[in-house]
Amino acid sequence: MPTKVRRILIVDDSAEDSEYTKRLLKKAMNWDWRFAEALRGDRGLDLALDGEPFDCILVDHRLPDMDGTEFLERLRDRLGEPGVATVMISGVGTESVAVRAVKSGAHDYILKRDLKPSLLFQTIENAIAKFHLDLAERKSAQALVESEKLYHGLADAMPQIVWTARPDGHRDYFNRRWYEFAGPAEDERDENWTRTLHPDDIEPGRESWHSALISGEPYEVQSRLREGKSGDYRWHLVRALALRDGEGTIVKWVGSATDVEDYRRLREDLERRVEERTQDLNRSLLDKTTLLQEVHHRVKNNLQIVCSLLSMQIEGLKPGESSGHLNDAHSRVFAMATVHEQLYRSASLSDVDFPEYIRKLSSQLFSAYRVGARVRLDLSIEPIVITLDQAIPCGLILNELVSNSLKHAFRDGRDGTLWISLKTESGRAEIEVSDNGVGLPSDFVLGEGSSLGLKVVQILIRQLRADLVISGEGGTSFKFAWNHVE
Numbered sequence: 001m002p003t004k005v006r007r008i009l010i011v012d013d014s015a016e017d018s019e020y021t022k023r024l025l026k027k028a029m030n031w032d033w034r035f036a037e038a039l040r041g042d043r044g045l046d047l048a049l050d051g052e053p054f055d056c057i058l059v060d061h062r063l064p065d066m067d068g069t070e071f072l073e074r075l076r077d078r079l080g081e082p083g084v085a086t087v088m089i090s091g092v093g094t095e096s097v098a099v100r101a102v103k104s105g106a107h108d109y110i111l112k113r114d115l116k117p118s119l120l121f122q123t124i125e126n127a128i129a130k131f132h133l134d135l136a137e138r139k140s141a142q143a144l145v146e147s148e149k150l151y152h153g154l155a156d157a158m159p160q161i162v163w164t165a166r167p168d169g170h171r172d173y174f175n176r177r178w179y180e181f182a183g184p185a186e187d188e189r190d191e192n193w194t195r196t197l198h199p200d201d202i203e204p205g206r207e208s209w210h211s212a213l214i215s216g217e218p219y220e221v222q223s224r225l226r227e228g229k230s231g232d233y234r235w236h237l238v239r240a241l242a243l244r245d246g247e248g249t250i251v252k253w254v255g256s257a258t259d260v261e262d263y264r265r266l267r268e269d270l271e272r273r274v275e276e277r278t279q280d281l282n283r284s285l286l287d288k289t290t291l292l293q294e295v296h297h298r299v300k301n302n303l304q305i306v307c308s309l310l311s312m313q314i315e316g317l318k319p320g321e322s323s324g325h326l327n328d329a330h331s332r333v334f335a336m337a338t339v340h341e342q343l344y345r346s347a348s349l350s351d352v353d354f355p356e357y358i359r360k361l362s363s364q365l366f367s368a369y370r371v372g373a374r375v376r377l378d379l380s381i382e383p384i385v386i387t388l389d390q391a392i393p394c395g396l397i398l399n400e401l402v403s404n405s406l407k408h409a410f411r412d413g414r415d416g417t418l419w420i421s422l423k424t425e426s427g428r429a430e431i432e433v434s435d436n437g438v439g440l441p442s443d444f445v446l447g448e449g450s451s452l453g454l455k456v457v458q459i460l461i462r463q464l465r466a467d468l469v470i471s472g473e474g475g476t477s478f479k480f481a482w483n484h485v486e
Helices: 015-028 041-050 068-079 094-103 117-156 176-181 186-196 200-217 261-315 326-344 353-369 388-408 452-464
Strands: 004-010 032-038 056-060 086-090 108-111 159-165 172-175 219-226 234-246 252-259 352-353 375-381 385-387 416-425 428-435 469-471 476-483
Touching: 004 015, 004 041, 015 117, 015 416, 032 041, 056 068, 068 086, 068 261, 086 117, 094 108, 094 375, 094 388, 094 469, 108 117, 108 469, 117 176, 176 385, 186 219, 186 385, 200 219, 200 234, 219 252, 219 452, 234 261, 252 416, 352 388, 353 388, 353 416, 385 388, 388 416, 388 428, 388 452, 452 476
Parallel strands: 004 032, 004 056, 056 086, 086 108, 375 416
Antiparallel strands: 159 172, 159 252, 219 234, 234 252, 352 385, 416 428, 428 476, 469 476
16 A cells, blocks of 8 residues: 655744754654655745745744744735645744634644644644635535626626525526616616516515415516516516425526517407307307398298198199109108207207107108008107208108008007117117008018108118118018118
8 A cells, every 4th residue: 555645844933943843743643754844934935936845844833934824825926826735833822822823824724732743644634624615615606606707707697687596595696688678777686577577476576485485496486576677567478496405405586587478469369359259150150050040940831831832732632633752752851851850949050950850751641641540659769960961861761661550550440559769889879660550561672662651761772872671471570780880
């Protein structure tokens, strides 16, 4: 293990005392001691400033040309702070001498009568340790000063207002942009910050800032600040974050204030224009809705006129003349008129409440075919809303199937039940019209010799892109299903 080197300068007017000091140190620790000696203060200063620096300087309180405190002051003036580790050695043990030594820059103080190897050695090592600690603290302080200079330089280059505050919330720095905007005196920063706020924003801002100081959470408010030159208030987004040390303690707040006046005006203008446009669209939509309602109303009225004319023609038939075709035409026109009536009464003007439509159409058909109480209607209908494009073909299909059942399934006064069901699942709707009447002929094939009504059903099934299933066992059943949600 290499021997540790210690360079010591002894400034003492007594050569015997210097030799004694050297012997004590060599006795205390077997290191490589390298000594330099001076009998006068001026010679000691020259040695201290010449060549390799010393680890520690031992200076006697009394010298021929100056006292020890003057030597330390001159040494500090020449080397600067903290200079070098120094120990004052004095034969006078007064408190005033010790105080003067420390004020002059000595890192420790020892009396000649107390000189012993271990004590002298430990005093020198303590002085060296204090010197290095002072040096580290000064370097840290200088680095902090340089860091703050760099931070302030960056902050001054920013277009936003930048500020810092102490942990208690008092602002201690504003960048150049703040003075360009508000122009406060440097010794009135906090006061001017408050005075710059709009009166309505002072209390909300103070409450939010107080909450942030207590919780340590980020601070963010929008406040109006008064511009110094014009006196106008401009909206600013004010934010701050807490800076913490290694233990989590807040050491400073760093904040900014960004001018958002133009952004707020643009946003308010856009909101106003959107509101005006929305009102225009609502008025236009109301006008178009009213017009469309009127169209459906007139179509319904026109179809009802056709129904009335067909009814008059049916009533005017002579005894023995058949009314079958006229009844069929009447029911088909009524089926379409009912769709338009449902649309006229709906809120969207594009969707039909189909369960209600089924109830109204089936009731009308039961009344038109005068089946009385001998045929019972059984409805099992789930709620569903469908579009106009689906409602008209579905309504006409339903009209044909119900009419066909009422005309053929219960002839000869037969009693029975007609079932209509509507159900939905996974976007598909299914309607079934069935009865317990006479059933279909054994050789029945849809499309071959079918009546006009069933041919119409075939066409509408294709238009609806539906699947049709027919059953003729124990009555008749027509079931069709389609995708009612595209």
